[in-house]
Amino acid sequence: MVADLIRPTERGLYCPPGDFYIDPWRPVERAVITHAHGDHARWGHRIYYASHASRPLLERRLSRDALILGCDFDKPFRLGDAWISFHPAGHILGSSQVRVEYRGCVWVASGDYKRDVDPTCEPFQVVPCDTFITEATFALPIYRWEPVARVAGEIHQWWRACARAGQTAVLFCYALGKAQRILAELLAYTRDTAYLHGAMVPLVDAYRDAGVAMLPTASVSAMPRNHDFAGALVLAPPSAAGSSWMRRFRPESTGFASGWMRIRGNRRRRGYDRGFVVSDHADWPALLQTVRDTGARRVLATHGRTDVLVRYLNEVEGVDAQPLVTDYGGEADD
Amino acid sequence: MxxxxxxxxxxxxxxxxxxxxxxxxxxxxxxxxxxxxxxxxxxxxxxxxxxxxxxxxxxxxxxxxxxxxxxxxxxxxxxxxxxxxxxxxxxxxxxxxxxxxxxxxxxxxxxxxxxxxxxxxxxxxxxxxxxxxxxxxxxxxxxxxxxGAFRVGVSRRLVVRALARVSGLETATLAHRLMGQWQPTPAAFEALLDPEEQGEDRSRPYPFFLASPLEADPTALGDRSDWIAEWKWDGIRGQLLRRGGECFIWSRGEDMMAGRFPEIEAAAADLPDGLVLDGEILAWEDDTPLPFNVLQQRIGRLRPSAKIQREAPVIFLAYDLLEAGGADRRQEPLEARRELLRDVIGDGAGALRRAQALDAGDWVALASLRQTAREEGTEGIMLKRRGSPYRVGRTRGDWWKWKLAPRTVDAVMLYAQPGHGRRSSLFTDYTFGVWDGDTLVPVAKAYSGLDDAEIQRLDRWIRSHTIERFGPVRSVAPQQVFELAFEGLAPSRRHKSGVAMRFPRISRWREDLAPGEADTLDDVKAMLP
The missing domain is CATH 1.10.3260.10 (DNA ligase, ATP-dependent, N-terminal domain)
Known part of the structure; x- marks a missing residue:
């Protein structure tokens, strides 16, 4: 048995035979990036390896002179003494699992992933492995997602109800991934224009460039100062809630699209009128199913409810599981 | 459904x-x-x-x-x-x-x-x-x-407003009809909305008039002579009803206190019929109120033994009269109601007494009297506007509570656990300790006092500074100091620290203090009465 192929260090998850890090949180020589969210793709590394589809998103996020090497899905290449390959993770556009092979031993680091259908990115691919590094963001059995197409219908109904009441429907959601997914799913219901907070505009453009079909959009800031938003749907990052930017939408109804909205208390505490359960992470059944699908004998759980997942895998599923301490977004992510 | x-x-x-x-x-x-x-x-x-x-x-x-x-x-x-x-x-x-x-x-x-x-x-x-x-x-x-935990973020006031819109009745009328033992029958619902009141429930209390905290200087209230001042008693607010030969005691939380305070019921047996008094249930000995924790021994007891009645004697201290001769007197001016109260119970004695107005003739004298509130076993001073009616709920303007500033202690956070309802999945319930030698002993649990941004920040800090988990409870690194305000302090055998705090809450997050600068158990015990 070889030593651990991937191990936690101060700079991030490190692969000794390949001499590279996966989603490191401190500057390193060679960083293999699973996806473009800020807690996984940080500044300051010398070379970034990422999927082709992640590249445009990383270029927006990182400095101009960052060296980003685009990689094909499912095409192993050599890095140091290890073979690595990228495989779709279904989380956001370009998101990847990283498969690492060395001396016949296979590890897969999943980054963040989901199993649900998502028109904005390639579906999750099961990659058989010996050791599987999984996320655990929603590792509690109450987290089960309904089909997003149905949730998009609820969002559309709410938007219509706001329009009838002369309100602006302001939907908060994360700017990368969630916003585009909702805009794509809403196509089943309408072709009306949705308005975007400035932080979302370049990311929506990037998805359009990648060929993702979404509702027509316009930037809020491009509208005249006194524009009447009554009846409109506005997408904004959660940080805009309660800011003076919100004033132009009065009277408004607010919603939040997140897996956390499965719990009433989470919505009520933040003071949103409506919560829509939409997540880009694996729900509880999907976490368990994925562990079974990979056939991994050993599982390492990173951010989220690692304690619950690890105990459940050990005691109920009979899989050798341990927590793996990382610096990823964890409990607030999604 | x-x-x-x-x-x-x-x-x-x-x-x-x-x-x-x-x-x-x-x-x-x-x-x-x-x-x-x-x-x-x-x-x-x-x-x-x-x-x-x-x-x-x-x-x-x-x-x-x-x-x-x-x-x-x-x-x-x-x-x-x-x-x-x-x-x-x-x-x-x-x-x-x-x-x-x-x-x-x-x-x-x-x-x-x-x-x-x-x-x-x-x-x-x-x-x-x-x-x-x-x-x-x-x-x-x-x-x-x-x-049995049905809560939906609707106050009774809002329910009353909705019913008022449906029925066209005044909100005060509906608030009154909803008091006490309201029976959920179709007949009761129809009676609730009926323009003509019928079939009064004898045990039904009136909605309480609640005082608002006085934050400004009392001189802003105008002339001292426009106000009647009383001690603000530290007991259980209650209504004492005498109707149809029966006696009913209601707490402000609308619990019927039947059988809990036999000495008050006995004293009320001599009162004339058709009478409702507003006042305070207090533990009391001779002419002095006893600390709230003495009264606490009585609250949970349905049929108190003679022994406990001796150890924790209670009285009803009346300060307002809402009904006399079977007639609603709430619209009569305060002085008239007080006059009637004196006619009915005199100065009182035994388990039924009457609260006296405070003499202090100007605001300065009253302010210095207020400084002695703690020695008098009270929480401060109540100010009630002369000529005012007895209103419904927390209507601002006529009744003010001018409480003593709470006492404070600087304590270190030891444990945190998630809150309930709106605050679930966020660490909002904290346990604090003070120094006893070189260990920290828990002295208080507090739930409120921080704003949402502080709660969020503290929540993140707790998650990254957890030492151990005990189910939902986490012990945290003893690094954060908070100023806790509280109303009272009593010796306690149930607490490891030997003291029990009343209404502890966070008044400030003392990020300027290192844990070593927090108070000691001796500092806290020095504040015992």
Missing amino acids: QRFTALYQALDETTATSGKVAAMEAYFREAPAADAAWAVYFLTGRRLRRLVPTAELRAWTLEATGMPAWLLEETYASVGDLAETLALLLDQPFAPPEQDATPLHVWVEERIQPLRGMATEARRDAVLGWWAALPTPQRFVLNKLLT
């Missing part, structure tokens, strides 16, 4: 009070009286007596889902609401069911209430059957009713 669940969701899905009132108004207009009566019952905070032990609900959920018990408890700790936790966990094993059209009153009267007398086995079959047959939102509302 479908219509009531829809109402629940409508109330839950808007943060605007106007939206909540409109949703209730629509419900009360449409729902049959038998259902509307139960809706009023639940929305005004009344609950069914516990029908099913929550341990049974948990066990049946484990049975239906096949999950280990620890996983259910972890999940509950994260959700913070048992009814919701079970409803969400149960949406897996069952196929998505049809909507349920059975009316609310049938659910309550023919299904839920009979659970109490059933054998465990039959109760299990009934509840598991309902869980399987209901969609998740309705299963959640059912669980809320079963656990």
Whole structure:
């Protein structure tokens, strides 16, 4: 048995035979990036390896002179003494699992992933492995997602109800991934224009460039100062809630699209009128199913409810599981 | 159940009070009286007596889902609401069911209430059957009713406003009709909305008039002579009713206190009929109030023994009169009501006494008198405007409570656990300690006092500075110091520290203090009365 192929260090998850890090949180020589969210793709590394589809998103996020090497899905290449390959993770556009092979031993680091259908990115691919590094963001059995197409219908109904009441429907959601997914799913219901907070505009453009079909959009800031938003749907990052930017939408109804909205208390505490359960992470059944699908004998759980997942895998599923301490977004992510 | 669940969701899905009132108004207009009566019952905070032990609900959920018990408890700790936790966990094993059209009153009267007398086995079959047959939102509302924890973020004031819109009656009238033992029958619902009051309930108290805290200087209230000042007593606010030869004692929380205070009931037996007094239930000896923790020994006791009555004697200290000769006197000016009160009970003696006005003739004298409130065993001073009527609820302007500034202690956070309801899945319940030598002993639990941004920041800090987990509770690195304010301090054998704090809450996050600069147990004990 070889030593651990991937191990936690101060700079991030490190692969000794390949001499590279996966989603490191401190500057390193060679960083293999699973996806473009800020807690996984940080500044300051010398070379970034990422999927082709992640590249445009990383270029927006990182400095101009960052060296980003685009990689094909499912095409192993050599890095140091290890073979690595990228495989779709279904989380956001370009998101990847990283498969690492060395001396016949296979590890897969999943980054963040989901199993649900998502028109904005390639579906999750099961990659058989010996050791599987999984996320655990929603590792509690109450987290089960309904089909997003149905949730998009609820969002559309709410938007219509706001329009009838002369309100602006302001939907908060994360700017990368969630916003585009909702805009794509809403196509089943309408072709009306949705308005975007400035932080979302370049990311929506990037998805359009990648060929993702979404509702027509316009930037809020491009509208005249006194524009009447009554009846409109506005997408904004959660940080805009309660800011003076919100004033132009009065009277408004607010919603939040997140897996956390499965719990009433989470919505009520933040003071949103409506919560829509939409997540880009694996729900509880999907976490368990994925562990079974990979056939991994050993599982390492990173951010989220690692304690619950690890105990459940050990005691109920009979899989050798341990927590793996990382610096990823964890409990607030999604 | 479908219509009531829809109402629940409508109330839950808007943060605007106007939206909540409109949703209730629509419900009360449409729902049959038998259902509307139960809706009023639940929305005004009344609950069914516990029908099913929550341990049974948990066990049946484990049975239906096949999950280990620890996983259910972890999940509950994260959700913070048992009814919701079970409803969400149960949406897996069952196929998505049809909507349920059975009316609310049938659910309550023919299904839920009979659970109490059933054998465990039959109760299990009934509840598991309902869980399987209901969609998740309705299963959640059912669980809320079963656990007796039905709260939906609607105050009684809003329910009254909705009923006022439906009936065209004054809100004060409706607030009064809803007091006391309101029976959820169709007849009671119709009587509630009836323009003519009929069939008065003898035991029904009046809505309490509540004082507002005085934050400004009292000179802003104008002339001292326009105000009657009294001590602000530190007991249980209550109404003493004498009607139809019977005596009823109600607490402000609208608990009927029958049998709890036999000495007060005995003293009230000599009072004339058709009389309602407003006042304070206090532990009292000779001419002096005893600390609140003495009264606490009496609160939970339904039939206090002679021994406990001797150790913790109580009185009713009356300060207002709301009804005399069977007539509502609330619109008469304060002085007239006080006059009547004196005519009825004199200065009082034994277990029924009358609160005296404070003499201090100007604001300066009153302010210095207020500084002695603690020695007098009171919380400060009440100011009541001469000529004012007895109003309903927390109406600002005529009654002010001018309390002493609370005392404070600097303590170190030791444990944190998630809150409930709106604050579930966020660490909001904290335990604090002070130094006893070189160890920290817990002295208080506090829940409130930080703003939302501080709570969020502290929540993140707690998650990254957890030392150990004990179920939902986490011990944290003893690094954060908080100033705690509290109302009173009493010796306690139940607490490791030997002291019990009354109403502790966070007044400031002292990020400027290192843990070593927090107070010691000796500092705290020096404040004991």
